[in-house]
Amino acid sequence: MSATIARPRSGARRHRRPLRWKATTIAVIFCVVWIFPTYWMVNTAFKPRSELMSPVPKFWPENPTVDNFVVAVTQTGFLRNLANSAIVVIIAVVCAILMGLLAAAALSVFRFRSRRSILVAILVIQMLPATSLLIPQFLIFNSVGLLGTYAGLILAYISLTLPFAIWVMRGFFVAIPAEVGEAAQIDGASSWQMLTRIYFPLVAPGVISTSVFAFITAWNDYLIAYTFMKDQAMYTLPVWLATFSTPTHGTDFGGQMAASVLFALPVVVFFMLVQRRLVSGITAGSVKG
Amino acid sequence: MNATSTLLPPDAQSRPAGDTRAPHTPPPTGRGPRRRRNLAPFALLAPGGILLALVTLAPIVFVVFISFTDFGQRSLFTGAFAGVGFDQYTALLGDPEFWYSVLRTIGFTVALVAGSVLIGMGISHLLTRLNTGMRLAVTIVLICAWAMPNVAASLVWTWLFQPGYGVMNWLLTQLHVFGDMTNTNWANDPVLAYTSIWMLVVWQAVPFIALTLNAAETQVPGEYIEAARLDGAGEFRIYRTVTLQHMKPTLFLVTILSVIWDFNIFNQIWLVSSGGPDGATSTLGVFMYTTAFVGFDIARGAAIAVVTTLMLLGLTAVYIRSLIRSGEEL
Amino acid sequence: MRFSKTGTLVAMAAASALLLTACSGTANGGAATGDTVVPKTDGKGKTITVWTMQDDYDAATIAAINAEFEKQTGAKVNIQEQQWNGITTKISTALATSTPPDVLDLGNTQVASFAENGGLLDLTPYKKDLQQGQTWVTGLEEPATVDGALYAVPSFAGSRAVLYNKKIWAAAGVTEAPTTYAELTAALDKVKAANTEADFSPLYFPGQNWQASLQWVWDAGGDIATVKNGTWSGALGSPEAQKGLEAWKDFQNTYSTPASQTLDVQSPAQVQVFADGKTSAIIATYGLISQVLKANPALTADDLGAFALPGISGKPQPVLIGGSDWGIPTKTTNKDLALQWTKIAASPTIQKDFVFGSNGWIPNSTELASEIGATLDPTRKAFFDATQISRATPAAARWADLEGDKSINNLFTSIASGAKSAKDAAAAFDQATEKTLNKK
Missing domain, CATH: 3.40.190.10 (Periplasmic binding protein-like II)
Incomplete structure (x- = not known):
C-alpha cells in the first residue's frame, strides 16, 4: 500500500503504520455506530418525561433522573419476575449442562454402534425451529398440567438448550488427545473414574462457556414463556419487558428503556466478565497458549 | 440472532483446509472390559436421552399427528377434533400466502446472512490491525450488542425508529438525503420494516461472527503472510489468497449456522412489526405463530411446522456434510 | 335506586336461607327456566383469579367488588390486569388450561367466538338472579347471547x-x-x-x-x-x-x-x-x-x-358502542365463587357507585341508565x-x-x-x- 507516503522508518513498520491509522479510523466509526443503540437506551432511561418526547432529540439528559428505574422496579412485578427468570433459567441450565456433559462424554470417549445416528439426531434436533415445537409442547404440557408451572418452563428450556450443549461440549471432549484416556486405562481406572478424574477437569473451561450460552438462550426466551405462563406472577423477565406498562403512565418510553437496561445489564456485565473465557472457550483447541 | 447456539464445535474451527487427520483416536479396548464399557455410554446418555425423547421427540411425533387433524380453538376448549387426512397440507400448499412466506423467509435469510457474515469478516480483519486498546474497545462494543437480550434490543429498536420522536428518524432527516423522515413509521412500510429488522438482527449477529472469525484469523501462520508480502502481493490479495484460504472451514460453518439461526428469527420480527404491514414481514416462523396462536388454526400451524422442519432438514444435511468434510468425525 | 343497602342484605339473607335448604349449591336444576339462584359458598382459604382489561375499571371499582366478595364468601381475589395487545391469544391459551382464570373481562365482540367454541360457561340458568331485578341494556345483552343462551354478564357500555x-x-x-x-x-x-x-x-x-x-x-x-x-x-x-x-x-x-x-x-x-x-x-x-x-x-x-x-x-x-362483559370459563375450578363475584360486579350498587360513579361508564341496566341520565354534569x-x-x-x-x-x-x-x-x-x-x- 502507500508505503512511500509514510516517513522512513524501520522496514517492518513502514508498511504497517498507514494501515493502522486507517484501521483505527474505521474502528472508531464502527464503535460509534455499533454502540449507538445501547447508548440511546441508557440515555433515554435517565431522562425525565419532559425530555423524552422532544422533536429535536436530546443527546444527553439535561436533568438526569432515576425515576424511570424506580417506577420500573416498584410499580411492576419486576422483582417477582426476576426471581422467576432466575429460578427457571438456573435450574434448566444446570440440568441441561449435567445431562449434556454425560451425554457428550458418552458420544466422544466411547465408541458404540448407534453413536453416529445419535449424533445426527442431536444435530437435527438442534436445528428445529423453536416455533415448531411450541405447538405440540403447549398441547402436551397442557394435558399433563405443566403449563403455568416452573417445571413446565424448565423442561421446555432444557429441551431448548440440551441438544446444543451436548453438541458443543462433545467438541471439547474430542479435542482432548486420545493418549490421555489410554494412560488412565493402563492404570486400570474404571470408566467413571476415567471421566471424573481426567476428562471432566480438562473440559471444565468448555463447560463454563457452554453454560453461558445455554443461560443466554433460556434467559432470552420470550415466546415459550409468553405462551406457557398465563399468570403475571409467573412471567419471566422477557415477558415482563415485552408487556411493560406502569399503572400510572401506561407504556412510556422512559420506563420501557429503564426496564430494558435493568434486563440487559446483568447479561452484559456477565459477558464482560467471562469475555476472555468465552472467546477462548469458543476457540479452545485452536488457539495456542 | 439467537445468541444461543453461537458455539462452534471448537475442533471444527480453523483447522487448515485439507487437514483431515482424525482428532481423536478411541482408546483401544481389550476383550474383558469391553462388555462393561459398552454399557457405560448408554448409562451416560440415559438422562439426557430420556428427557429429549419426552420433551422433544414425542412433541415432534405429536405435531405430525396434529397436522392430519382439524385441531382448532374448539378442540382447545373441549378436546374434540377429527382426522382430516392430508387436507391441511393441500390447503397449505395451495395457499399463496404460504408460498409468499417461504419466499420472504428465504430472501430475508439470505440478506441477513450476507450482511452479518460480510460485516463480521470485515470486523474480524479489522481486529487484527488494531492496537490493544482499540481492540479492547471494539470487543466491548461487540459484547454490548451481543449480550443485549433480543427482547430488550427489539424495544430499543422501536424507540430508535419511533415516528415523531425516534432519534434515527431525526438523524436521517438531518442528512438531507432521504427527505423528511421524522414521521416515518418503519414498521408500516414493507421495505423499511425489513430494513430496520435487518439492522437489528445484523447488529446482534455480527459480534459472534466477528469474534469467532477473528480467533481463526489469528491462527493463520504469519510466515505465509510474510511470504506472500515478499512476493509483492497487495493486502487484499494476501487476504484473499492466504488468510481466507485458511479461514475457509470456520467461515463455512459460521455461514451455515447463520443460515439456520436467521431462518428461525422470530422475536425481533414479532416485537418490531408483528409480521405487518399486511403480512409483509410474516416469515415462516411468524406465519406459523399467527396461524396457530392468533387465528387458532392449530392443525394448520402444525402442518406449517412440519413443512418448515423438512426444509430445515435439507439445510442440516448440508451442515452435517460440511462437518464431515472439514474433518469432524461423526 | 331500586336496591337499597338493606334490600341487598335482605336478598342475601333470603339466598342463604335457600342455600341451607338446598344442601350443596351446585344447582343446575333450573336450567330451563333460568331462575337458578347463584349459589352461596364459603370460600374461606380459596382465591379466585379475575382478569380485567387495561383501562376498563379503576382501582376503586375493583376494590369495592372485591371487598363485598370477601365479606360474602371469605375468599380472596387475585386481580390481573391484561393488555389489549395480543389478548385473543392470551385468553384462548388460558381458557385451554385446566386452571384458567375464574372470571374474565371480555369485550362484547369477543364473547361470541369463545362461547361458540365452548370456552365459556353457559350462564342461562342463573340469568334471572344475575339480573338482580334489572333489565339489561339490549345492546349489551345481545352480543352476550349466542343461540339463545347467555354466556356473559353485561357490565357496561362506553362510547367515545x-x-x-x-x-x-x-x-x-x-x-x-x-x-x-x-x-x-x-x-x-x-x-x-x-x-x-x-x-x-x-x-x-x-x-x-x-x-x-x-x-x-x-x-x-x-x-x-x-x-x-x-x-x-x-x-x-x-x-x-x-x-x-x-x-x-x-x-x-x-x-x-x-x-x-x-x-x-x-x-x-x-x-x-x-x-x-x-x-x-x-x-x-x-x-x-x-x-x-x-x-x-x-x-x-x-x-x-x-x-x-x-x-x-x-x-x-x-x-x-363498546361494551364489556364478565364471562366465566368452562374449565373454572371455582364456578360458584366466580358466579358470586360476577353477580356482585353486575349488581346495581357497584354499577351505580363505581362503574358509572367512578369510571363514568354507562351502566348495564336501563333502569340505572335512565336514573343517572337526569343527574349528569356537562362533561359526562x-x-x-x-x-x-x-x-x-x-x-x-x-x-x-x-x-x-x-x-x-x-x-x-x-x-x-x-x-x-x-x-x-x-x-x-x-x-x-x-x-x-x-x-x-
Missing part, C-alpha cells in the same frame, strides 16, 4: 367523545364547545394557528384508533360489512363508506400529527400526549379523564371539557349524548379475528399514511372480512 383542554382552546379564542362539524373544524383551525410547535396537534388522532375512525364511515351512511342469508360481504367499497373514509383521512391528516398516522393509542400513550399539552384534544372514553389528571397533576377537572363528535351529516356522529353528559346514535361491529363470531390480527388497524393506518388509497385499502379489508367472517 372529544375530550379537550379548555385552557388551550380559550387561548386560541374558542370558548364554546362546537355543535356542528363546521364549528369543530373552525375551532381546530384556530387552535392550530395559535400553536406552532412542531409536534403539537389540535386533535391527536392515532391512525390505529379504528373505533373512533369508524364514526366517519357510519356518519357518511356506510358500514363495515353486511350479512345476507348468513353470508357476510364487505361494505367499505360502497360510495358512502368511501366518502366517509376520505373525510376521515382529511380530518386525521389535517388535525393530528403526521407521526400519529400509523400509531396506536398506546405508544406513545395518547393520555400522556394530551396531559403534556402536546395536543389540545383527543377522542377518548370518559375513564381516561382520571388518567389524564393523574398524568399531569397541574390539570384540574375544570380544565377539561367534552362534547360528542358532530357529524358532517348534520347529526351527531354514530358511535361504536357529552359521553352519554354520544350514544344517541350508536352502532356495533358486525355480529359475526369471527369478527374478533379481524381485531386480533390487526386487519382493521391496518385499514385505517394505510389510508391515513397514504400507503394505499381509500379504495384499495377498503378492497383489501373487504376481502379479509369476507374470508374471515365466512370461515366455518
Whole structure:
C-alpha cells in the first residue's frame, strides 16, 4: 500500500503504520455506530418525561433522573419476575449442562454402534425451529398440567438448550488427545473414574462457556414463556419487558428503556466478565497458549 | 440472532483446509472390559436421552399427528377434533400466502446472512490491525450488542425508529438525503420494516461472527503472510489468497449456522412489526405463530411446522456434510 | 335506586336461607327456566383469579367488588390486569388450561367466538338472579347471547367523545364547545394557528384508533360489512363508506400529527400526549379523564371539557358502542365463587357507585341508565349524548379475528399514511372480512 507516503522508518513498520491509522479510523466509526443503540437506551432511561418526547432529540439528559428505574422496579412485578427468570433459567441450565456433559462424554470417549445416528439426531434436533415445537409442547404440557408451572418452563428450556450443549461440549471432549484416556486405562481406572478424574477437569473451561450460552438462550426466551405462563406472577423477565406498562403512565418510553437496561445489564456485565473465557472457550483447541 | 447456539464445535474451527487427520483416536479396548464399557455410554446418555425423547421427540411425533387433524380453538376448549387426512397440507400448499412466506423467509435469510457474515469478516480483519486498546474497545462494543437480550434490543429498536420522536428518524432527516423522515413509521412500510429488522438482527449477529472469525484469523501462520508480502502481493490479495484460504472451514460453518439461526428469527420480527404491514414481514416462523396462536388454526400451524422442519432438514444435511468434510468425525 | 343497602342484605339473607335448604349449591336444576339462584359458598382459604382489561375499571371499582366478595364468601381475589395487545391469544391459551382464570373481562365482540367454541360457561340458568331485578341494556345483552343462551354478564357500555383542554382552546379564542362539524373544524383551525410547535396537534388522532375512525364511515351512511342469508360481504367499497373514509383521512391528516398516522393509542400513550399539552384534544372514553389528571397533576377537572363528535351529516356522529362483559370459563375450578363475584360486579350498587360513579361508564341496566341520565354534569353528559346514535361491529363470531390480527388497524393506518388509497385499502379489508367472517 502507500508505503512511500509514510516517513522512513524501520522496514517492518513502514508498511504497517498507514494501515493502522486507517484501521483505527474505521474502528472508531464502527464503535460509534455499533454502540449507538445501547447508548440511546441508557440515555433515554435517565431522562425525565419532559425530555423524552422532544422533536429535536436530546443527546444527553439535561436533568438526569432515576425515576424511570424506580417506577420500573416498584410499580411492576419486576422483582417477582426476576426471581422467576432466575429460578427457571438456573435450574434448566444446570440440568441441561449435567445431562449434556454425560451425554457428550458418552458420544466422544466411547465408541458404540448407534453413536453416529445419535449424533445426527442431536444435530437435527438442534436445528428445529423453536416455533415448531411450541405447538405440540403447549398441547402436551397442557394435558399433563405443566403449563403455568416452573417445571413446565424448565423442561421446555432444557429441551431448548440440551441438544446444543451436548453438541458443543462433545467438541471439547474430542479435542482432548486420545493418549490421555489410554494412560488412565493402563492404570486400570474404571470408566467413571476415567471421566471424573481426567476428562471432566480438562473440559471444565468448555463447560463454563457452554453454560453461558445455554443461560443466554433460556434467559432470552420470550415466546415459550409468553405462551406457557398465563399468570403475571409467573412471567419471566422477557415477558415482563415485552408487556411493560406502569399503572400510572401506561407504556412510556422512559420506563420501557429503564426496564430494558435493568434486563440487559446483568447479561452484559456477565459477558464482560467471562469475555476472555468465552472467546477462548469458543476457540479452545485452536488457539495456542 | 439467537445468541444461543453461537458455539462452534471448537475442533471444527480453523483447522487448515485439507487437514483431515482424525482428532481423536478411541482408546483401544481389550476383550474383558469391553462388555462393561459398552454399557457405560448408554448409562451416560440415559438422562439426557430420556428427557429429549419426552420433551422433544414425542412433541415432534405429536405435531405430525396434529397436522392430519382439524385441531382448532374448539378442540382447545373441549378436546374434540377429527382426522382430516392430508387436507391441511393441500390447503397449505395451495395457499399463496404460504408460498409468499417461504419466499420472504428465504430472501430475508439470505440478506441477513450476507450482511452479518460480510460485516463480521470485515470486523474480524479489522481486529487484527488494531492496537490493544482499540481492540479492547471494539470487543466491548461487540459484547454490548451481543449480550443485549433480543427482547430488550427489539424495544430499543422501536424507540430508535419511533415516528415523531425516534432519534434515527431525526438523524436521517438531518442528512438531507432521504427527505423528511421524522414521521416515518418503519414498521408500516414493507421495505423499511425489513430494513430496520435487518439492522437489528445484523447488529446482534455480527459480534459472534466477528469474534469467532477473528480467533481463526489469528491462527493463520504469519510466515505465509510474510511470504506472500515478499512476493509483492497487495493486502487484499494476501487476504484473499492466504488468510481466507485458511479461514475457509470456520467461515463455512459460521455461514451455515447463520443460515439456520436467521431462518428461525422470530422475536425481533414479532416485537418490531408483528409480521405487518399486511403480512409483509410474516416469515415462516411468524406465519406459523399467527396461524396457530392468533387465528387458532392449530392443525394448520402444525402442518406449517412440519413443512418448515423438512426444509430445515435439507439445510442440516448440508451442515452435517460440511462437518464431515472439514474433518469432524461423526 | 331500586336496591337499597338493606334490600341487598335482605336478598342475601333470603339466598342463604335457600342455600341451607338446598344442601350443596351446585344447582343446575333450573336450567330451563333460568331462575337458578347463584349459589352461596364459603370460600374461606380459596382465591379466585379475575382478569380485567387495561383501562376498563379503576382501582376503586375493583376494590369495592372485591371487598363485598370477601365479606360474602371469605375468599380472596387475585386481580390481573391484561393488555389489549395480543389478548385473543392470551385468553384462548388460558381458557385451554385446566386452571384458567375464574372470571374474565371480555369485550362484547369477543364473547361470541369463545362461547361458540365452548370456552365459556353457559350462564342461562342463573340469568334471572344475575339480573338482580334489572333489565339489561339490549345492546349489551345481545352480543352476550349466542343461540339463545347467555354466556356473559353485561357490565357496561362506553362510547367515545372529544375530550379537550379548555385552557388551550380559550387561548386560541374558542370558548364554546362546537355543535356542528363546521364549528369543530373552525375551532381546530384556530387552535392550530395559535400553536406552532412542531409536534403539537389540535386533535391527536392515532391512525390505529379504528373505533373512533369508524364514526366517519357510519356518519357518511356506510358500514363495515353486511350479512345476507348468513353470508357476510364487505361494505367499505360502497360510495358512502368511501366518502366517509376520505373525510376521515382529511380530518386525521389535517388535525393530528403526521407521526400519529400509523400509531396506536398506546405508544406513545395518547393520555400522556394530551396531559403534556402536546395536543389540545383527543377522542377518548370518559375513564381516561382520571388518567389524564393523574398524568399531569397541574390539570384540574375544570380544565377539561367534552362534547360528542358532530357529524358532517348534520347529526351527531354514530358511535361504536363498546361494551364489556364478565364471562366465566368452562374449565373454572371455582364456578360458584366466580358466579358470586360476577353477580356482585353486575349488581346495581357497584354499577351505580363505581362503574358509572367512578369510571363514568354507562351502566348495564336501563333502569340505572335512565336514573343517572337526569343527574349528569356537562362533561359526562357529552359521553352519554354520544350514544344517541350508536352502532356495533358486525355480529359475526369471527369478527374478533379481524381485531386480533390487526386487519382493521391496518385499514385505517394505510389510508391515513397514504400507503394505499381509500379504495384499495377498503378492497383489501373487504376481502379479509369476507374470508374471515365466512370461515366455518
